[in-house]
Amino acid sequence: MTIGSAARPLREAVTPHRAPAPLENVKFGFWLFLASECLFFASLVGTYLALHGRSLTGPFPQDVFNIPLTTVSSFVLLTSSLTMVLAVAAIQHGDVAAMKRWLAVTAFLGLVFLGFQAYEFTEFVHEGLTLRTNVFGASFYTLTGFHGAHVAIGVIWLVTLLLHALRGGITRDKATAVEVAGLYWHFVDVVWIVIFTVVYLLEFAR
Numbered sequence: 001m002t003i004g005s006a007a008r009p010l011r012e013a014v015t016p017h018r019a020p021a022p023l024e025n026v027k028f029g030f031w032l033f034l035a036s037e038c039l040f041f042a043s044l045v046g047t048y049l050a051l052h053g054r055s056l057t058g059p060f061p062q063d064v065f066n067i068p069l070t071t072v073s074s075f076v077l078l079t080s081s082l083t084m085v086l087a088v089a090a091i092q093h094g095d096v097a098a099m100k101r102w103l104a105v106t107a108f109l110g111l112v113f114l115g116f117q118a119y120e121f122t123e124f125v126h127e128g129l130t131l132r133t134n135v136f137g138a139s140f141y142t143l144t145g146f147h148g149a150h151v152a153i154g155v156i157w158l159v160t161l162l163l164h165a166l167r168g169g170i171t172r173d174k175a176t177a178v179e180v181a182g183l184y185w186h187f188v189d190v191v192w193i194v195i196f197t198v199v200y201l202l203e204f205a206r
Helices: 003-014 022-051 067-092 096-126 135-166 172-205
Strands: none
Touching (some): 022 135, 022 172, 067 172, 096 135, 096 172, 135 172
């Protein structure tokens, strides 16, 4: 046994652990951001539930909600989660063309959802429900409006990624950028599942 081979275990023992890659730090930081967003939406949903039934004048939820329409828009948004998964899987396998295609589809579905929401808000205003009509209008528009703003931010993010990819700026070794965008998009979808269940479906189950 040489002196060098005998010293190798000792060097390995005292060598510090390799620091996490910067991109992994980005993902960890983004998880922390999503945790804070969970608290934000939890407070909005809690406020909506606390104010539920406190309106003295209409319109009330039963007067304006269109469950079939909202079900369709919810299906569109949930479908976008599947296309986002396909975009992430594509870039992880180095298929940049497929990633661009699925990113475009995901952004389009997000825009369709926003179109449904804009139509819903317009119909509600025509029914006489505005942000200042009653506590239901105030809590409903605040909750769903903030969620819609998050979807809009997500669409802008996806379009920015797509434009960057079209210029050749996203390759397999930069898949984390798409993965982080995917985390955000799935978070937005999960929040909508909660909103759709608590605000829309339970209203007609009471």
